[in-house]
Amino acid sequence: MAPPLGRVGPRQPWQSAxxxxxxxxxxxxxxxxxxLRSPNDVHLGPALVIAPALTPSFAGPRTTACIGALAxxxxxxxxxxxxxxxxxxxxxxxxxxxxxVVLTVVYSALRQRRQAQLAQVRTVAEAAQHVLMWPLPEQIxxxxxxxxxxxxxxxxxxxxxxxxxxxxxxAIRLLIGDVRGKGLPAIGEAALLLGAFRESAHRHIxxxxxxxxxNQSVTRYAADLETPEEEGERFATALLVEIPDRDPVxxxxxxxxxxxxxxxPGHVVTVxxxxxSPPLGVHDSxxxxxxxxxxxPGDTLLLYTDGxxxxxxxxxxxxxxxxxxxxxxxxxPEALMHHLRRDLLAHVGGRLGxxxxxxxxxxxxxxxxRHHGRGDPGRGG
Numbered sequence: 001m002a003p004p005l006g007r008v009g010p011r012q013p014w015q016s017a018x019x020x021x022x023x024x025x026x027x028x029x030x031x032x033x034x035x036l037r038s039p040n041d042v043h044l045g046p047a048l049v050i051a052p053a054l055t056p057s058f059a060g061p062r063t064t065a066c067i068g069a070l071a072x073x074x075x076x077x078x079x080x081x082x083x084x085x086x087x088x089x090x091x092x093x094x095x096x097x098x099x100x101v102v103l104t105v106v107y108s109a110l111r112q113r114r115q116a117q118l119a120q121v122r123t124v125a126e127a128a129q130h131v132l133m134w135p136l137p138e139q140i141x142x143x144x145x146x147x148x149x150x151x152x153x154x155x156x157x158x159x160x161x162x163x164x165x166x167x168x169x170x171a172i173r174l175l176i177g178d179v180r181g182k183g184l185p186a187i188g189e190a191a192l193l194l195g196a197f198r199e200s201a202h203r204h205i206x207x208x209x210x211x212x213x214x215n216q217s218v219t220r221y222a223a224d225l226e227t228p229e230e231e232g233e234r235f236a237t238a239l240l241v242e243i244p245d246r247d248p249v250x251x252x253x254x255x256x257x258x259x260x261x262x263x264x265p266g267h268v269v270t271v272x273x274x275x276x277s278p279p280l281g282v283h284d285s286x287x288x289x290x291x292x293x294x295x296x297p298g299d300t301l302l303l304y305t306d307g308x309x310x311x312x313x314x315x316x317x318x319x320x321x322x323x324x325x326x327x328x329x330x331x332x333p334e335a336l337m338h339h340l341r342r343d344l345l346a347h348v349g350g351r352l353g354x355x356x357x358x359x360x361x362x363x364x365x366x367x368x369x370r371h372h373g374r375g376d377p378g379r380g381g
Contacts, residue, residue: 019189021056024051032074038083045078045093049100056108064108070103098202132191134358136165140172141245142297144362147334148341152307152352161357162190163304167200170245173201173210176359177238177257177280178305193236193280207240207253208288209276213239215255218281235281239303243295243361250295253288255280258309261322262293263300263329269322297365300333307356308340311348319347333360 028051035044059067075097079090087221094183136147148347160179165172175197179189196217202209218236239257243250252272256279262270275289295301302325311319329338337360344356 021055021063021067025070027051027054028067028071028074029199031381032078034061035078036085036260042094043089045075045090046097048075049097052101052104055109056104059108060106060112061105061109065101065105066103072098077119079189081112093326098329108340114281132187134164136163138198138238140165140167143243144170144333144336144364146360148337148356148358150307150341150356151353152355160187160190161307161355162194163303163357164194164197165360166198168242169204172243172245173207174241174303174359174361175238176241176303176305177191177236178355179236180234180306189218189236191232192217197344199312201250206290207242207251208290211238211240211253211255211280211288215280215283221281225258235279241291241301241303241361243301243363246294248363249304250293250301250377252291252293253277254291255288256282258304259308260303260304261325262295263325264296264300265298265330267326267329269324269329285303295363297363300329300360300362302336303361305357307352307354311344311352311356313347315351319344320374336360 028048031044031047031051038044048071050199051071052064055064059302072094073093075090076085079085079087079094083090085091085094133149136145138145145165149161149163161177162179163174163176165174167173170251175194177190177193179193191216196214197210200213201245218234221234236255237257238255240253241250241253241260242252252274254276256276257322259271259274259276262272264270272291272293274291277288278319304321309319313319324343325336325340328336331339335356340358345352
């Protein structure tokens with residue numbers, strides 16, 4: 001769709017590339033004119049290589065070759081005007097410039113191929129993310145929801161951290177978890193845990209029983225795929241949360257996962273006291289405790305993985321989530337995620353050492369229609 005009249009639409013990439021072409025062309029023109037007007041003992045022609053060397057940063061190999069040919073032609077013109085193109089000095093300069101142009105074109109072609117490969121990886125990662133990590137709905141009943149996922153690996157958009165949501169018998173059930181490992185190698189275990197949660201969460205079973213079924217799934221997976229060297233190393237932490245539509249409470253079962261933060265009006269941040277069981281996959285059977293806490297209208301529940309609180313700055317200091325989040329305790333879930341993303345990345349210098357995921361759930365004062373937004377809770381997340 002074209003932008004509305006009177007407004008300028010975003011500049012397309014090809015428009016920016018064409019605008020940047022002015023730089024190498026102007027550089028060739030300026031060097032040529034200055035060299036022609038300089039004394040014969042002043043040689044600026046070798047500086048022409050700068051123009052084709054700059055071009056691959058914004059254009060492909062064909063454009064780079066054209067700029068290189070223009071630079072070689074300018075060098076030839078300079079030679080004709082300064083003692084003839086057949087002199088040894090000008091022949092050496094022409095050959096040297098031509099070789100450098102060819103190398104620059106080859107580099108540009110390799111760079112373009114690498115960019116195409118990276119674009120394909122990103123496309124696959126996005127497809128995998130949509131298959132495994134269905135977008136959470138923005139609104140379910142009286143609850144407003146926002147989420148944030150930051151993968152540690154550069155070309156991965158998903159990894160070992162995971163979350164999902166389902167609607168079950170007048171309540172929403174949430175899962176946030178962290179399987180061992182990070183980035184692409186952890187996707188298989190994350191997919192298993194998400195599938196098991198979506199399959200079992202609709203059966204209206206208590207959270208403790210749901211945790212037990214997830215534990216059985218992770219244990220079977222480890223038994224089938226675990227190598228002798230990895231014995232006991234395949235496990236996952238998880239926090240199961242159930243929030244009724246009408247009762248101002250939240251029920252939780254923790255399997256070795258960090259406790260959430262409860263943000264209340266007045267910039268009050270509290271940490272619910274949970275009774276966690278061991279992580280999923282550590283024992284064949286574990287006793288799981290159901291903890292119940294107040295969750296009043298106006299409160300926000302912040303779920304997160306250990307990649308958030310274990311993120312370190314350049315001095316090795318952990319990210320102080322509970323201290324930082326106080327200032328945004330009364331913000332909307334979307335604004336809260338925006339602030340935390342910016343603040344967390346600033347704390348680590350722009351690069352996380354581990355995957356990180358967060359979910360903010362805000363209970364509104366007025367119950368709205370069942371759900372709307374981008375997600376599909378009927379599908380499980």
